[in-house]
Amino acid sequence: MSGTLLIKNGHIIDPANGIDKTADLWIEDGKVVAVGNHSGAADKTIDATEKIVCPGLIDMHVHLREPGQEWKEDIESGSRAAVAGGVTSMCCMPNTGPHIDHAGIVRQIIERARQVNLCNVHPIGAVTKNLEGKELTEMRELSRAGCVAFSDDGMPIWHAGVMRKALEYSSSFGYMVIQHAEEPTLTKGGCINEGWISTQLGVTGMPVEGEDSMIARDIMLTRRAKAFYHVAHISSKGGVELVRAAQAEGLSVTTEAAPHHFALTEEEVLGFNVDAKMSPPLRTEEDRLAVIEGLRDGTIEVIATDHAPHHEDDKRCGLSCAAFGIVGLETMLPVSLDLVRAGVLTMSDMLAKMTSNPASLLGLESGTLSLGSEADVTIFDPEATWTVDREALVSKGKNTPWHGKQMTGQVTHTIKAGRIVFENGTIHG
Ligand SMILES: [Zn+2]
Numbered sequence: 001m002s003g004t005l006l007i008k009n010g011h012i013i014d015p016a017n018g019i020d021k022t023a024d025l026w027i028e029d030g031k032v033v034a035v036g037n038h039s040g041a042a043d044k045t046i047d048a049t050e051k052i053v054c055p056g057l058i059d060m061h062v063h064l065r066e067p068g069q070e071w072k073e074d075i076e077s078g079s080r081a082a083v084a085g086g087v088t089s090m091c092c093m094p095n096t097g098p099h100i101d102h103a104g105i106v107r108q109i110i111e112r113a114r115q116v117n118l119c120n121v122h123p124i125g126a127v128t129k130n131l132e133g134k135e136l137t138e139m140r141e142l143s144r145a146g147c148v149a150f151s152d153d154g155m156p157i158w159h160a161g162v163m164r165k166a167l168e169y170s171s172s173f174g175y176m177v178i179q180h181a182e183e184p185t186l187t188k189g190g191c192i193n194e195g196w197i198s199t200q201l202g203v204t205g206m207p208v209e210g211e212d213s214m215i216a217r218d219i220m221l222t223r224r225a226k227a228f229y230h231v232a233h234i235s236s237k238g239g240v241e242l243v244r245a246a247q248a249e250g251l252s253v254t255t256e257a258a259p260h261h262f263a264l265t266e267e268e269v270l271g272f273n274v275d276a277k278m279s280p281p282l283r284t285e286e287d288r289l290a291v292i293e294g295l296r297d298g299t300i301e302v303i304a305t306d307h308a309p310h311h312e313d314d315k316r317c318g319l320s321c322a323a324f325g326i327v328g329l330e331t332m333l334p335v336s337l338d339l340v341r342a343g344v345l346t347m348s349d350m351l352a353k354m355t356s357n358p359a360s361l362l363g364l365e366s367g368t369l370s371l372g373s374e375a376d377v378t379i380f381d382p383e384a385t386w387t388v389d390r391e392a393l394v395s396k397g398k399n400t401p402w403h404g405k406q407m408t409g410q411v412t413h414t415i416k417a418g419r420i421v422f423e424n425g426t427i428h429g
């Protein structure tokens, strides 16, 4: 993008550089050229008075459904939903059809995302072929094709011997394994958290030990392999405590929390609400508070959505058979702003969890407003209110537990490499 864009008088927060002040941001030829004074004239000016100006958000856990299930989402619709939510870089999980378990598919996804040209898409490569948990993929080749980490997400890497090999191998070239931590022999057939609500509704529950025992096992393997291990969508008190202890020991163990796990509890599924069904499930208030404490004390470095769009047909079939997952790209920021309003995190610390922290974990160049960096920028009004209407979501997936709920905090502009791709509700594709 050529030309000069001036974002005037916004509250600039760039956690990577410790910037937290009201100033102008200048973008020239797609790059950040100045924070503050700059000589010359702008071709276009955005007035950001009373708004926050931050690096474009990064969501390191998204299901884009392409290839294979484009009726649920595709790279284009997912990219549109991303920029509507202020996200300019996202990592897509490998449980597509075919799976992201060979280099050709990695290149195909990256190429398609480039054509769409709204949001950076970084594929996460499968750990095992067909996500079967048996035979490792050609991980080095996947990384050379553009994968930024490895996971079998959607499925746990249940086999301990395979997990050990995956950790040893991926860490030999500096990559992390991201685990969907779930011990299938404990959670089989379960659809919500095991507890008084699953009993009351008469459905099979997933005990919290399913998550905790897998994290405990993996930490042992990580210690042995001296590897990089990341727990996806942590939801339990026990899990947070295990990660905290591993970090205190100096192990390279990190984790992320999804907004639904720090904003909602299992009570959401009362009334058989299928849009509150996800894996791991919404848990108890005690678990929710432990996740919030993990975010506060830094144990949980990343906020990521686990955006999981589904077609209505996959959801409207009763709690037991409904697909797991909810959409999250368009509600990530306002839901997370509640942490700031509650005094759990500063605005800068909250934004670090969706910009500089995931960037540094994955080795991405984005997530900062450093001079000379690609100008991926999000502008939002932290006080603006809006009501979630599932039909108005940009994502093809309408499965949100926040339908009809009021949100505070609204993205007004998303800028990708200096180009305005989202502006006051309109996507410039
Ligand atoms: Zn998962």
Ligand SMILES: [Zn+2]
Binding pocket: 061, 063, 093, 153, 154, 306, 308
């Ligand atoms: Zn996922």
